[in-house]
Amino acid sequence: MYVGIDLGTSSVKLILTDKTxxxxxxxxxxxxxxxxxxxWSEQNPIDWYRQTLIGLKELIFGLExxxxxxxxxxxxxxxxxxxxxxxxxxxxxxxxxxxxxxxxDYLNHVYxxxxxxxxxxxxxxxxxxxxxxxxxxxxxxxxxxxxxxxxLPKDYLVYKLTNQFVSDVxxxxxxxxxxxLNRRYxxxxxxxxxxxxxxxxxxxESYEVIGSLSDETxxxxxxxxxxxxxxxxxxxxxxxxxxxxVNNNDVNISLGTSGxxxxxxxxxxIDHQSHLQSYAHANGKYHIMAVMLSAAGSVEWYNSKxxxxxxxELLFDSIDKIDPSQELYFLPYLMGERAPINDPYAxxxxxxxxxxxxxxxxxxxxxxxxxxxxxxxxxxxxxxxxDINSIKITGGGAKSKTWCQMISDILNVEVNTISIDEGPxxxxxxxxxxxxHEYESVEAACKAIIQTNAKYTPDPNRVEIYxxxxxxxxxxxxxVKGLFR
Numbered sequence: 287m288y289v290g291i292d293l294g295t296s297s298v299k300l301i302l303t304d305k306t307x308x309x310x311x312x313x314x315x316x317x318x319x320x321x322x323x324x325x326w327s328e329q330n331p332i333d334w335y336r337q338t339l340i341g342l343k344e345l346i347f348g349l350e351x352x353x354x355x356x357x358x359x360x361x362x363x364x365x366x367x368x369x370x371x372x373x374x375x376x377x378x379x380x381x382x383x384x385x386x387x388x389x390x391d392y393l394n395h396v397y398x399x400x401x402x403x404x405x406x407x408x409x410x411x412x413x414x415x416x417x418x419x420x421x422x423x424x425x426x427x428x429x430x431x432x433x434x435x436x437x438l439p440k441d442y443l444v445y446k447l448t449n450q451f452v453s454d455v456x457x458x459x460x461x462x463x464x465x466x467l468n469r470r471y472x473x474x475x476x477x478x479x480x481x482x483x484x485x486x487x488x489x490x491e492s493y494e495v496i497g498s499l500s501d502e503t504x505x506x507x508x509x510x511x512x513x514x515x516x517x518x519x520x521x522x523x524x525x526x527x528x529x530x531x532v533n534n535n536d537v538n539i540s541l542g543t544s545g546x547x548x549x550x551x552x553x554x555x556i557d558h559q560s561h562l563q564s565y566a567h568a569n570g571k572y573h574i575m576a577v578m579l580s581a582a583g584s585v586e587w588y589n590s591k592x593x594x595x596x597x598x599e600l601l602f603d604s605i606d607k608i609d610p611s612q613e614l615y616f617l618p619y620l621m622g623e624r625a626p627i628n629d630p631y632a633x634x635x636x637x638x639x640x641x642x643x644x645x646x647x648x649x650x651x652x653x654x655x656x657x658x659x660x661x662x663x664x665x666x667x668x669x670x671x672x673d674i675n676s677i678k679i680t681g682g683g684a685k686s687k688t689w690c691q692m693i694s695d696i697l698n699v700e701v702n703t704i705s706i707d708e709g710p711x712x713x714x715x716x717x718x719x720x721x722x723h724e725y726e727s728v729e730a731a732c733k734a735i736i737q738t739n740a741k742y743t744p745d746p747n748r749v750e751i752y753x754x755x756x757x758x759x760x761x762x763x764x765x766v767k768g769l770f771r
Contacts, residue, residue: 287352290715291338292521293360293440295543298338299711300345305724307706307735315341320377325384328377331366335446343507350509355718358518359710360440362460365418368435375432378439379418382579384622384630386417405472406462407556407564412630416462419479436485440518448515450497453487456519459565466566467554492519492568493720493728516721519568521710522546522575528713529678529704530736532569532729537674541683545581545656547663549574549672561626561666568717569728576625576663581656582683584618588652593645602688605650611751614638614647615759616655625663627763631770637762653689657696658759664697676700680707695748705739
């Protein structure tokens with residue numbers, strides 16, 4: 287048996303599978319997010335560890351002796367700081383925290399985008415780890431002086447479960463102090479921060495064994511044998527493994543709180559226009575990624591706070607009755623935005639409202655707006671010469687046939703969903719299998735395990751309607767962006 291653990295933003299998800307991908311058990315444990323100021327987002331790493339340990343014991347109860355390997359996926363970019371005794375210094379600053387606008391401006395415009403790309407392959411964004419480190423250095427100097435270890439969220443779990451101070455290439459790629467192409471830390475960036483490389487973990491490929499569970503962890507879980515621990519990776523790369531996005535130009539769109547377009551590539555490719563992120567993949571190769579901050583998050587905001595409902599099936603059923611040619615638009619920038627506009631000040635906007643519109647019209651415009659925003663980045667990928675004819679969809683939004691068909695029509699590509707959609711936790715389980723030598727490679731494992739479930743093809747009439755609407759949508763942000771500051 288193999289365990290996949292996904293440390294998400296609102297909960298940790300643990301699954302237990304066999305080598306065929308059959309899922310025996312799933313456990314989810316929640317924890318709090320602390321938003322003490324506008325645009326701030328933090329969590330207590332100790333909550334991650336406690337809930338994971340409780341969930342792991344529940345997951346393998348009665349099957350302890352069958353567990354061979356464990357691997358991880360985790361929310362990316364989160365800054366987790368430990369002192370010399372291994373104690374948490376402060377709450378972790380999360381991927382969706384927007385406090386670092388000053389640091390990002392310095393990195394991009396004073397230190398310089400060209401130097402950042404040369405050193406890391408990417409530019410500064412408010413969510414990345416390096417700007418957070420600089421923020422702590424400037425605003426919490428006493429905490430900065432205590433730093434002995436800098437970890438990403440899932441690596442803190444690994445540290446607590448194994449006593450190993452390690453990370454992996456895919457998660458490290460999102461820090462902005464890791465040289466993605468050469469798979470090493472950037473000395474120039476670490477010198478800029480003012481921390482020695484000893485403060486940062488040893489980096490492995492995502493499918494490599496980094497050790498085994500500590501004696502303390504084994505005792506708590508009632509394990510009498512060594513269980514291999516495989517490095518794992520950032521949630522986007524590991525989630526792509528769980529979908530079989532491992533070959534050149536394979537594409538996945540993840541419709542979670544954030545919206546991610548993920549393209550697997552054999553070679554390292556840089557977007558010199560600085561809209562896309564170029565990272566190491568969890569299969570030993572590379573990927574390019576575009577992230578919007580509020581995808582399904584925008585839909586959840588509208589359904590829960592505006593319609594005061596938790597019934598998403600009813601929401602999507604209701605929008606099927608709305609004429610897609612209606613001239614109502616929504617900019618889904620509820621938490622600022624990353625790709626492709628890189629504007630932390632951007633806000634959500636409804637445009638085109640009239641007396642004839644009701645809550646269902648608004649609902650459709652929200653879902654269309656999210657999909658149009660995804661298309662903004664999709665167009666960038668194609669401009670890099672990446673040939674995209676079909677994509678896979680995952681995340682909560684993939685459960686809606688209405689949204690899957692809308693994506694097919696707006697992007698004008700074939701859309702597929704898969705039979706097993708357990709997200710990054712499933713990808714982590716596949717990495718555990720590969721690290722335990724159940725399969726010879728990540729690609730071999732994905733080929734054996736992952737099957738397509740449903741297919742959606744573009745409707746030519748709606749493709750034409752949506753293209754006209756997208757042309758107008760594309761003009762909205764440039765027209766209003768000067769009003770956000």
